Amino acid sequence: MTANTQNPGLVKSPAISKYLPPLPLLPLQPVLARIVKTIVRRQPGLFARLGPGTKKKFLIDPTNLPIVFLLEPDPQNPKLTAIDRRKDIERDVYIGGTFMTLLRMIDSQTDSDALFFSRDLKVSGDSEAMVALRNALDDMDSTLADDVAAAFGPLAKPMRSFLDSFNKIAESKS
Amino acid sequence: MTEPFKPELVCPAGTPASLRTAVDAGADAIYCGFQGPTNARNFPGLNFTPEEMEQSARYAQDHGAKILAAINSFPTAGRTDIWKSAIDDAVRIGVDAIIVADIGMARYLHRDHPDQRIHLSVQAGASSPEAINYYCKHFDVKRVVLPRILTVAEIKQVHDAIPCEIEAFVFGNIGMMAEGRCALSSYATGISTNLDGACSAAHCVHYNEDEQGNMTTRLGEFAIDRYSRNESAGYPVICKGRYNSEHKTEYYAFEEPVSLNLTRLLPDLIKAGVTALKIEGRQRSRAYIRNVVSAFRQTVDAYAAGEDPDITDLLALTEGHRQNEGAFRSKTWK
Structure with missing residues (x-):
């Protein structure tokens, strides 16, 4: 499957972003680069499980935020980039859900199949790459959210507490 | 005791x-x-x-x-x-x-x-x-x-x-299904559950959601279900799809999810x-x-x-x- 920009799951102008000026995403990119580097360092087996999925582009859409993330898990040059959702974005795989849903999923608090059954998780595109990513991320003793927190170095503990508080809110609402 | x-x-x-x-x-x-x-x-x-x-x-x-x-x-x-x-x-x-x-x-x-x-x-x-x-x-x-x-x-x-x-x-x-003998997925994809170990091989599965939030699941060339917005979904397998025939519409021909x-x-x-x-x-x-x-x-x-x-x-x-x-x-x- 070739990458494309057609994506019925992606709402380009949700209420939150409709009237916003262009988003200042530049300061966010080094943080995301640091997160990716931390994940690669802490999870060396990730790429082997991803297989051909390492060459794919995964669009991760927190549907209630004005930005989306593009993950390119190439072992030679892994990238995670924040992008204004109003832009056309070339991707192979689309994964969408509210920020809370995605957080609980990457923190292994909830099962992605169950989220798919309940329609809280929306997916489209290259299913093989999508399944490989899901399984690769699941083969960790820590969670992806742990790695995100670890990327903040000395602030890892407060960051983890911050994510935990989000999880608690999400759990109380589920 | x-x-x-x-x-x-x-x-x-x-x-x-x-x-x-x-x-x-x-x-x-x-x-x-x-x-x-x-x-x-x-x-x-x-x-x-x-x-x-x-x-x-x-x-x-x-x-x-x-x-x-x-x-x-x-x-x-x-x-x-x-x-x-x-x-x-x-x-x-x-x-x-x-x-x-x-x-x-x-x-x-x-x-x-x-x-x-x-x-x-x-x-x-x-x-x-x-x-x-x-x-x-x-x-x-x-x-x-x-x-x-x-x-x-x-x-x-x-x-x-x-x-x-x-x-x-x-x-x-x-x-x-008669376990070890089911050929439904094989019929749709050419890849066998029993010989290759893959029921509904992932590369043959496609999900498409329209602007109203209705999601269609396809396996190979077959549409196997269409879920309305917020309707619970199932696995993308032939045996759990809903189909139309001359006599019935949108019915589970084999089993329900x-x-x-x-x-x-x-x-x-x-x-x-x-x-x-x-x-x-x-x-x-x-x-x-x-x-x-x-x-x-x-x-x-x-x-x-x-x-x-x-x-x-x-x-x-x-x-x-x-x-x-x-x-x-x-x-x-x-």
Whole structure:
């Protein structure tokens, strides 16, 4: 499957972003680069499980935020980039859900199949790459959210507490 | 006073991390497979390399759990070496049992590794005492995993007529199809559940959602279901799709997307002679494994202690958010 920009799951102008000026995403990119580097360092087996999925582009859409993330898990040059959702974005795989849903999923608090059954998780595109990513991320003793927190170095503990508080809110609402 | 019988809780694992999660959640045994076509969950990013299997076996056994290697798909001519190699690796690693379905691999295992414990996979589709006794007599099979088409009363009848242990599914996919013989996915994709280990091969699955939020699931060239906005979805498999015909529209031609949950039938299963209770779902996440295994651990322990268990609600993890007791209570379920 070739990458494309057609994506019925992606709402380009949700209420939150409709009237916003262009988003200042530049300061966010080094943080995301640091997160990716931390994940690669802490999870060396990730790429082997991803297989051909390492060459794919995964669009991760927190549907209630004005930005989306593009993950390119190439072992030679892994990238995670924040992008204004109003832009056309070339991707192979689309994964969408509210920020809370995605957080609980990457923190292994909830099962992605169950989220798919309940329609809280929306997916489209290259299913093989999508399944490989899901399984690769699941083969960790820590969670992806742990790695995100670890990327903040000395602030890892407060960051983890911050994510935990989000999880608690999400759990109380589920 | 004799201790009440406590059945073995057999749990799935698709990755080493899942296996450790299952062990830590209280599994007595974990079943898992090698990467490639030798087992019936051959999905991208799933399963174990021989090295991972070896490390995982040590982890399980060091924590008092058994490890069961599922080598339960069917080799075709010219490919049997792949299956034999997997069997040789599993024996070398020291797994507690190997689960096989193919009669040729059962013979190979029994002949070349006579000390290795053999379990007969559900994929073998052995549901009568005659069939099971044949495997026991010729290959010294120690346990049979029964197809999910028998009532508890029928399981008791089988138990009384066979020399080996019985393992029964208690949670997960209902699997009413003739196991090991289903060709629906193969018809749609050209890739076989039984020969390649992949039901609804991922690269043949496509989801499309329209602007109204209706999602269409396709397998190969076939649309197998269309879910309206916020309607619960199921796995992208032919047997759980809704179809139109001359006489009916949008009807489940084979089965509905419902999960098996036998929590309330566990005492009856144990009385019927079931030795091991199996949870389905090697393709599921650690979160699923942690929740389901913990729930069944508590329930089994409570029943064994003569207590009334607090039955944890696992509905959120079920397919289509629905559950029933399949054929185990009655043949008339749908």
